[in-house]
Amino acid sequence: MDDFLRARRERIAGALKLRDELLLVGAGSPLPLPENSDQTYPFFAHAEYAYLAGNECIGGIVAFDPKAPVDGRWVNFVPEVTEDERIWEGRQPTEGRFRSEFPNWLALRRGRPVAMLGCPEPGISFDEGLRARVRNALTHARRGKDGHELALLGRASAATATGFAAAAEAIRPGATERQVQIELETGFFRGGADRTGFSTIVGAGPHSSVLHFSPTSRIIAQGDFVLIDAGAQVGRYTADVTRTYVAGGAPSPFQRDLHGAVLSAQRQAIARCRSGREWKDIHLACAVDLTEGLISMGILRGKAQSLVEQEAHALFFPHGLGHMVGLGVRDASGLQPGRKPDPRPSLRTLRMDLPLEQHYVVTVEPGLYFIPPLLDDPRRRTRFADCVDWARVDQFKHVGGVRIEDDVLVTAGDPEVLTAGIPKEV
Ligand code: GLY
Ligand code: MN
Ligand code: MN
Numbered sequence: 001m002d003d004f005l006r007a008r009r010e011r012i013a014g015a016l017k018l019r020d021e022l023l024l025v026g027a028g029s030p031l032p033l034p035e036n037s038d039q040t041y042p043f044f045a046h047a048e049y050a051y052l053a054g055n056e057c058i059g060g061i062v063a064f065d066p067k068a069p070v071d072g073r074w075v076n077f078v079p080e081v082t083e084d085e086r087i088w089e090g091r092q093p094t095e096g097r098f099r100s101e102f103p104n105w106l107a108l109r110r111g112r113p114v115a116m117l118g119c120p121e122p123g124i125s126f127d128e129g130l131r132a133r134v135r136n137a138l139t140h141a142r143r144g145k146d147g148h149e150l151a152l153l154g155r156a157s158a159a160t161a162t163g164f165a166a167a168a169e170a171i172r173p174g175a176t177e178r179q180v181q182i183e184l185e186t187g188f189f190r191g192g193a194d195r196t197g198f199s200t201i202v203g204a205g206p207h208s209s210v211l212h213f214s215p216t217s218r219i220i221a222q223g224d225f226v227l228i229d230a231g232a233q234v235g236r237y238t239a240d241v242t243r244t245y246v247a248g249g250a251p252s253p254f255q256r257d258l259h260g261a262v263l264s265a266q267r268q269a270i271a272r273c274r275s276g277r278e279w280k281d282i283h284l285a286c287a288v289d290l291t292e293g294l295i296s297m298g299i300l301r302g303k304a305q306s307l308v309e310q311e312a313h314a315l316f317f318p319h320g321l322g323h324m325v326g327l328g329v330r331d332a333s334g335l336q337p338g339r340k341p342d343p344r345p346s347l348r349t350l351r352m353d354l355p356l357e358q359h360y361v362v363t364v365e366p367g368l369y370f371i372p373p374l375l376d377d378p379r380r381r382t383r384f385a386d387c388v389d390w391a392r393v394d395q396f397k398h399v400g401g402v403r404i405e406d407d408v409l410v411t412a413g414d415p416e417v418l419t420a421g422i423p424k425e426v
Contacts, residue, residue, distance in 0.1 A: 001095075004148035005054040009074050012052065013066065015141035016134055021113045022106075023064040023134060024126070025049045027057055028119030042195075046118035047327045048135075050236050051142060057094040061102060061121065065109065077102040142332045144359035149326055150409070152237035153361060153418055155192055157407065159232035160239040161421040162191025168423075171245050173222040177202040177215035180226065188232035197238025198329045201229035208244065208400030209369040211319060222248040225255065225400040231329065240325045240363050241419050242405035246426050254297070254396060258368055259426050261293025262402045265366045266424075269321060273408045273415040275358045280347055282356075283321040286366050287313045287346070294368065299396075302387045311346045312387050315374055320350040322363035325407055331361075360410045361418065369401025 016023065027049040030040035045056035052062045052074075059079040066073065076096030085091040097105075106124070115134040116126035145153065166187030170180050181202050188196060203213035204220040208227035220226060224247045231239040244262075246255055269286040291304040291313045299316070300307055307313060324331040335341065336354035347353070356362065374380060375393055404424050409416040
């Protein structure tokens with residue numbers, strides 16, 4: 001077993017504090033396509049399994065018995081590779097004991113409580129309350145990234161930078177969103193990616209205001225905003241980066257101001273990513289910074305702090321500041337153990353509520369958008385009649401939006417931007 005995995009398992013065993021309880025973590029199995037062919041959706045082992053097994057073996061189970069002798073506490077059970085799998089997929093055996101031995105392993109421990117994480121295995125009964133408690137503890141313990149994970153994130157960030165460099169070259173009036181996606185993803189693979197970390201987002205012109213827009217054959221026009229949100233994945237670890245460009249390279253004064261407001265707010269938010277700082281405070285401070293930008297652009301009227309308390313900022317910044325990233329694009333976001341969701345409406349879009357700690361990797365991704373479904377809503381127009389210059393909003397309603405996103409490592413000192421190699425000025 002690799003040293004990093006041995007150390008990781010030891011650390012997790014200490015964090016879970018199991019005594020008599022058994023921990024089982026299932027990788028899961030591929031889902032067949034509904035039309036009953038021999039095809040499946042792409043297989044991703046459950047993140048909890050990938051983390052504790054160090055592989056993505058289909059049908060694998062990691063089993064942990066806290067009472068076993070130290071060198072036998074963790075066991076990998078893996079299915080035997082069939083002849084068909086060798087012939088059709090070239091599948092190779094994964095290190096571990098055969099799955100056929102697992103029922104006996106479990107029978108020898110009959111009567112002990114079972115926490116089943118990852119993908120549940122049919123036929124294994126487990127305790128739901130225990131499962132929730134152990135899952136929360138594991139999620140929290142996974143938040144700080146170890147050296148092996150940071151190395152993979154470094155490679156994912158480098159591959160992502162290669163892709164964004166290629167995409168930036170491809171953005172010009174007359175190209176399509178799809179062409180930009182092709183150059184971007186080709187760059188990811190040339191830069192060492194195993195796959196994309198999530199479905200690539202490319203939105204040009206008004207499409208840039210759709211938060212997760214799938215690229216189309218729309219032709220990019222001179223002066224369009226082009227928003228790209230994408231990430232390369234290496235060994236299950238993904239980067240998650242957004243840049244917003246202006247096609248043809250000559251932003252209008254309004255575009256320059258909008259982009260500048262987001263960029264300045266993003267830089268300030270990154271600087272606040274320090275150990276001990278509450279994520280929701282960083283989010284709210286960023287909302288105030290973005291609101292200042294909108295006030296100076298004549299879109300909002302009033303005092304920024306008060307506008308954020310009234311939630312006026314959410315007309316233009318309707319999502320949270322970011323999330324944890326690494327083993328998957330959302331990774332171990334959520335609540336600090338013992339916390340309940342914060343009832344403040346302006347915080348309901350946050351993907352996490354916790355204080356940052358050293359070794360956490362978070363995305364910082366503020367944005368300002370002109371989103372017609374929000375801005376055309378008569379109830380919002382009435383509610384915010386005084387603090388929004390609606391005539392000015394209507395003038396710019398089709399400009400789209402700007403988001404800028406980097407992946408930030410919290411350290412003992414200054415935050416480290418893992419994706420700093422990707423230019424973000426227009
Ligand atoms: N890539 C989706 C997100 O930024 O969260
Ligand atoms: Mn993103
Ligand atoms: Mn993100």
